[in-house]
Amino acid sequence: MATTTGRVTKRRVRTRADLLEAAFAVFAAKGFGRVSIEEVCQAAGYTRGAFYSNFASLDELFFALYRERADLIAGQVSGALALDGPELDLAAAVDRVTEVLLMDRDWLLVKTDFLTHAARRPDVARTLLAHRARLREAVAERLARAGLGGVEDAAHAVVAAYDGVTVQLLLDQDAGRARAWLRQLLGALLPEAGAGRVPDARTERAE
Numbered sequence: 001m002a003t004t005t006g007r008v009t010k011r012r013v014r015t016r017a018d019l020l021e022a023a024f025a026v027f028a029a030k031g032f033g034r035v036s037i038e039e040v041c042q043a044a045g046y047t048r049g050a051f052y053s054n055f056a057s058l059d060e061l062f063f064a065l066y067r068e069r070a071d072l073i074a075g076q077v078s079g080a081l082a083l084d085g086p087e088l089d090l091a092a093a094v095d096r097v098t099e100v101l102l103m104d105r106d107w108l109l110v111k112t113d114f115l116t117h118a119a120r121r122p123d124v125a126r127t128l129l130a131h132r133a134r135l136r137e138a139v140a141e142r143l144a145r146a147g148l149g150g151v152e153d154a155a156h157a158v159v160a161a162y163d164g165v166t167v168q169l170l171l172d173q174d175a176g177r178a179r180a181w182l183r184q185l186l187g188a189l190l191p192e193a194g195a196g197r198v199p200d201a202r203t204e205r206a207e
Contacts, residue, residue, distance in 0.1 A: 012053070012054065015046060015050050015053075015054060016054045018044045018045070018046065019040060019041075019044045019046060019050070019051060019054060019055070019061065020061070020064065020065050020068065021044070022040055022043035022044035022045075023035075023040045023043075023044075023061055023062070023065055024065055024069075024106070024110060025043060025106070026039055026040055026043050027062070027065070027109075027110050027113060028105075028106035028107075028109045028110050031109075031113055032058075032062055032110070032113040032114070032117060033113075035058070036058075037051055037058055040058070040061070062113075062114070062117070063124065063127070065110070066110070066111070066114045066127075066128075067127065067131075069103075069107060069110070069111075070131040071131075073100065073101070073103065073135070074131065074134045074135050074138060076100040077097055077100055077101065077135060077138050077139065078138040078142075080093065080096035080097050080099075080100050081093055081096075081097065081138065081139065081142035082142070083096065088142060088143075088145065090190055091187075093142070094183060094186045094187060094190065095183065097139075097158075097186070098179055098182045098183050098186065099179070101162050101182070102165075102166070102169070102175060102178055102179055102182065105169065105170065105173060105175075108166050108169060108170055109170065111166075112170065114128065115128065132159060135155075135159055136152075136155040136156060136158075136159055137155070139151075139154070139155040139158050139159075140152050140154070140155035143155070143190075154189060154190060157189045158186060158189065158190075161182060161185040161186060161189060162182065164185075165178050165181050165182045165185065166178070168181070
């Protein structure tokens with residue numbers, strides 16, 4: 001019985017992961033409000049029964065997808081800031097965080113969909129706010145360990161800078177320019193980080 005249960009559990013985990021992966025691609029291509037359960041099932045290669053054995057609704061799947069990706073990014077930011085050990089090389093940390101925060105355009109499209117969805121749903125908005133708080137706390141905690149002051153304000157500024165740059169990225173689809181601008185903004189917001197090289201947007205576009 002234990003072996004059978006283990007196989008079923010692994011199969012269910014795989015099915016859920018496949019549905020989330022397929023949903024991500026479909027949401028990015030068409031937008032959350034224009035996607036049906038049938039389209040997600042077709043993209044994943046599963047039946048509606050498989051869908052409903054994992055999610056009660058498309059809203060629940062969307063919520064799970066966002067939470068999964070958001071938790072991943074928060075972890076990546078924390079990891080990027082922790083790589084220097086007890087000391088913090090701000091210039092290098094800014095470079096690493098810039099690369100981590102600037103996810104691909106598909107993620108930004110889904111993230112924007114979630115933002116507009118949350119703006120109309122107070123319960124979902126609380127989840128989004130909690131994720132943003134997690135990102136800010138990771139940044140603030142690391143800056144505080146480096147002996148910098150005003151870390152709460154700095155962390156808010158970092159997240160706000162990211163929001164602004166990603167709006168431009170969605171419109172012009174120029175990831176190199178977005179990285180360059182975010183690096184410049186963070187260098188200005190965290191003066192000690194500005195001592196490193198500030199990339200020229202024109203030289204970054206080839207990336």
